[in-house]
Amino acid sequence: HNGNWDEVEKYLSGFTKVDDNRYSMKIFFEIRKQKYLEALDKHDWSKAVEILVKDLKVFVTFNEELFNEITQLLTLENFRYQS
Numbered sequence: 001h002n003g004n005w006d007e008v009e010k011y012l013s014g015f016t017k018v019d020d021n022r023y024s025m026k027i028f029f030e031i032r033k034q035k036y037l038e039a040l041d042k043h044d045w046s047k048a049v050e051i052l053v054k055d056l057k058v059f060v061t062f063n064e065e066l067f068n069e070i071t072q073l074l075t076l077e078n079f080r081y082q083s
Contacts, residue, residue, distance in 0.1 A: 005035045018058065025062065032056050033070065040079050048074060 008031055016024040032055040039048035052071060060067040073079045 003038070005031050025059070029056075029059050032059075036070065037073075037079070040073055045074065 009028065012027065012031075016027075018025055018028045032051065036048055036051045036056060039045075039051055052074070056067065056070065
């Protein structure tokens with residue numbers, strides 16, 4: 001779907017829901033994480049925070065450490081480079 005992640009989620013929702021099983025959860029997490037990373041890459045901080053709070057926050061109960069790690073990416077000027 002050429003990066004239209006909302007359309008991808010809508011399509012997948014016809015077959016499975018986020019909390020159906022761990023595989024569904026993983027797929028939805030990866031889609032939402034990709035949306036988040038793309039917003040960070042574009043330096044669209046407000047969109048990244050919105051995705052973090054609205055889309056990714058639901059996964060904190062399943063893997064708090066991973067959620068904290070991706071939250072930390074907001075503090076980096078460029079998440080692609082680490083010094």
